[in-house]
Amino acid sequence: MRTVFITGASSGIGAACAKVLAKEGNYRLLLCARREDRLAQLKEELQQSVEVEVHTFVLDVRNKEEVFTAIDTLPQEWKNIDVLINNAGLSQGLDPIQDGDTDDWDRMIDTNVKGLLYVTKAVTPLLKQSSNAHIINLGSIAGKEVYPNGNVYCATKHAVDALNKGMRIDLLPFGIKVTAINPGMVETEFSEVRFHGDKERAKSVYNGLIPLSGEDIAETIAFVLSRPEHVNINDLLIMPTAQA
Ligand code: NDP
Numbered sequence: 001m002r003t004v005f006i007t008g009a010s011s012g013i014g015a016a017c018a019k020v021l022a023k024e025g026n027y028r029l030l031l032c033a034r035r036e037d038r039l040a041q042l043k044e045e046l047q048q049s050v051e052v053e054v055h056t057f058v059l060d061v062r063n064k065e066e067v068f069t070a071i072d073t074l075p076q077e078w079k080n081i082d083v084l085i086n087n088a089g090l091s092q093g094l095d096p097i098q099d100g101d102t103d104d105w106d107r108m109i110d111t112n113v114k115g116l117l118y119v120t121k122a123v124t125p126l127l128k129q130s131s132n133a134h135i136i137n138l139g140s141i142a143g144k145e146v147y148p149n150g151n152v153y154c155a156t157k158h159a160v161d162a163l164n165k166g167m168r169i170d171l172l173p174f175g176i177k178v179t180a181i182n183p184g185m186v187e188t189e190f191s192e193v194r195f196h197g198d199k200e201r202a203k204s205v206y207n208g209l210i211p212l213s214g215e216d217i218a219e220t221i222a223f224v225l226s227r228p229e230h231v232n233i234n235d236l237l238i239m240p241t242a243q244a
Pocket of ligand 1: 007008009010011012013014032033034035036038059060061062087088089090091111115138139140141182183184185186187188189190191193214
C-alpha cells in the first residue's frame with residue numbers, strides 16, 4: 001500500500017487522480033486544497049464507491065509557514081508518504097504583457113512555482129524514508145512552448161520544467177523518481193479560473209476540439225506510478241488529438 005499526497009485535490013486533475021488511484025486499490029490518499037467543502041464532498045464520494053483510506057486537510061500552498069506546519073503536524077500514520085503529486089496550480093488572465101494584471105502574476109508565480117517548491121521541500125524528508133518514492137509535477141504544454149498572451153503562465157510552467165529536471169538530478173541518490181506530466185487542454189475548472197469566473201469565455205476555448213479529461217491525465221499518472229522500480233518516465237507530453 002502506497003500513500004499518495006495530492007495537492008489541489010478539490011477539483012479537476014487532482015480530484016480525478018484521487019478517484020482513479022482509489023479504484024486501483026493499492027493507494028491511501030492524503031488530499032489537500034483550500035476549499036474544505038469540496039474536499040469533504042470528494043472524501044465522501046470516494047469512500048462510498050470503494051474501500052480506501054482518505055485524510056484531507058486545508059492548505060494554501062502559497063503560504064510557506066502553513067505548508068511546513070501542515071506537513072510537520074500530520075497524524076503519525078499519514079507521515080509515510082511515498083508519492084507526491086504537485087498538482088495545485090492555476091492560470092489567471094490571458095493578456096499581452098503590457099496589459100497584464102500584476103495580482104494575477106503574483107498568484108500564478110506564488111502557486112505554480114513557489115508553492116510547488118515549498119511542498120516539495122516539506123515532503124522530501126518523508127519521501128526519503130520510502131523505498132518506492134515518486135514525485136509527479138504537473139507541468140504543461142505551456143512549459144514547452146509559449147503561446148500568444150500566455151507569457152507569465154508559460155513562464156511558471158517553464159520553471160516547473162526546469163525544476164522537474166533539477167529535482168531528478170538532486171533526488172537521484174535517494175532513489176526518488178521524478179516525472180513531469182505536461183498536458184495540453186484539459187476540461188476542468190482551470191479555464192473558468194483563468195477568466196475569473198467568465199463561464200462563456202471559459203467554454204469557448206474548447207470550440208472545435210475534444211479536450212482531454214481529468215481522468216485521461218489521472219490514468220496516465222496511474223500508469224507512470226505503476227512502472228517497475230528501474231523505470232522512470234521522466235517527462236511526458238499529452239495532448240488532445242485535435243489541438244494544434
Ligand atoms: P482546476 O482549477 O480544476 O484545479 C486546480 C486545483 O488547484 C484546485 O483543486 C485548487 O483548489 C488547487 N489550488 C489552486 N490554488 C491553490 C493554492 N494556493 N493552494 C492549494 N491548492 C490550490 O484545474 P486543473 O485540474 O486543470 O489544474 C491542475 C494542474 O494542471 C495545474 O497545475 C494546471 O496548471 C495544470 N494544467 C492544466 C491544464 C488544463 O488545461 N486544465 C493544462 C496543463 C496543465 P482550491 O481552489 O480548493 O484551493
